[in-house]
Amino acid sequence: MGSVVQHRSSFASESHLTVTTHSRVPPLPNLSYSFISKFRRQMDAWILAVAGDAGVGKTSVVDKLVNNCYVETYSYGLANVDEEARRQLVVDNKMCFVEILQYSLKPVPVHGVIERGHTPPHPAGRADCVQKKLVEADAYVLTYSITSRKSYSRVLDVHQDVLDQVAASADENSKKPFPRVLMLVGNKCDRGYGYEREVSKGEGETLARKLNCAFYETSGTTAQNVEKMFTDVIRELRKRKSDAERRSAILGEARSTDKRSTGKIQRKIKEKMQKSECIVM
Numbered sequence: 001m002g003s004v005v006q007h008r009s010s011f012a013s014e015s016h017l018t019v020t021t022h023s024r025v026p027p028l029p030n031l032s033y034s035f036i037s038k039f040r041r042q043m044d045a046w047i048l049a050v051a052g053d054a055g056v057g058k059t060s061v062v063d064k065l066v067n068n069c070y071v072e073t074y075s076y077g078l079a080n081v082d083e084e085a086r087r088q089l090v091v092d093n094k095m096c097f098v099e100i101l102q103y104s105l106k107p108v109p110v111h112g113v114i115e116r117g118h119t120p121p122h123p124a125g126r127a128d129c130v131q132k133k134l135v136e137a138d139a140y141v142l143t144y145s146i147t148s149r150k151s152y153s154r155v156l157d158v159h160q161d162v163l164d165q166v167a168a169s170a171d172e173n174s175k176k177p178f179p180r181v182l183m184l185v186g187n188k189c190d191r192g193y194g195y196e197r198e199v200s201k202g203e204g205e206t207l208a209r210k211l212n213c214a215f216y217e218t219s220g221t222t223a224q225n226v227e228k229m230f231t232d233v234i235r236e237l238r239k240r241k242s243d244a245e246r247r248s249a250i251l252g253e254a255r256s257t258d259k260r261s262t263g264k265i266q267r268k269i270k271e272k273m274q275k276s277e278c279i280v281m
């Protein structure tokens with residue numbers, strides 16, 4: 001085995017996220033999506049979907065996470081890694097697999113023209129793949145830009161769109177043993193100090209309360225709060241998973257105790273029956 005090199009996060013205030021690289025150790029095999037999908041409930045592997053209006057900075061936010069703390073980059077060979085990234089991260093000294101996909105609402109054409117700079121719609125086959133993963137995602141990072149009121153006003157539409165897709169999916173993997181994690185993100189906060197800010201921090205907090213989720217203002221340019229936000233998502237997912245496991249263990253125990261007591265009761269009933277039979281004889 002080669003030596004293990006540990007890199008602390010470049011952000012002093014966000015030092016809880018450590019990345020480990022193994023020099024001279026061949027990269028892990030490129031686990032197929034179906035493998036991850038099948039076993040991720042047993043593994044510490046998560047699918048995160050960064051969703052929001054076009055141009056809010058989804059790619060930049062994901063890139064910041066990836067460039068500051070990635071070990072290996074895998075691509076499915078289906079798409080551009082900008083849109084899908086799979087990473088190994090160490091959060092709280094524990095390794096996890098994270099797959100991040102991006103999802104935007106279809107841009108609304110204005111006078112029949114789609115605004116420049118928007119990602120073109122996915123080709124048909126790709127769209128199905130993105131949709132399949134979207135409904136399987138464990139967490140949704142709903143993103144708007146603090147410099148665009150329009151993107152803020154579309155957050156609820158994005159959320160509803162995701163919920164509709166999940167509800168419409170008959171896929172087994174879309175059924176979760178615990179609730180999905182939701183995170184609200186107001187991106188481009190590096191531009192929040194002057195006239196460019198169109199959405200106040202208070203409005204973000206209000207929306208987060210409405211959605212009952214945590215809220216961060218991030219910057220895909222300076223990386224402010226990016227690691228912190230993703231780390232919080234992973235921590236919350238782990239917490240929900242362990243809570244659900246504990247709950248099902250308690251439930252299983254309660255069921256078996258019940259069975260035992262039912263057995264006891266049944267034995268007692270049998271004994272009583274036999275005794276009474278004797279009396280009758």
Ligand SMILES: Nc1nc2c(ncn2[C@@H]2O[C@H](COP(=O)(O)OP(=O)(O)OP(=O)(O)O)[C@@H](O)[C@H]2O)c(=O)[nH]1
Nearest residue numbers: 054055056057058059060104118119188219220221
């Ligand atoms: N100042 C600033 N600019 C940003 C930030 N994040 C993204 N941008 C810029 O905003 C533009 C759109 O960013 P992208 O990351 O491509 O946004 P996206 O949401 O992935 O866009 P689509 O792929 O079209 O949905 C680019 O010009 C980025 O450089 C940020 O935090 N601060």
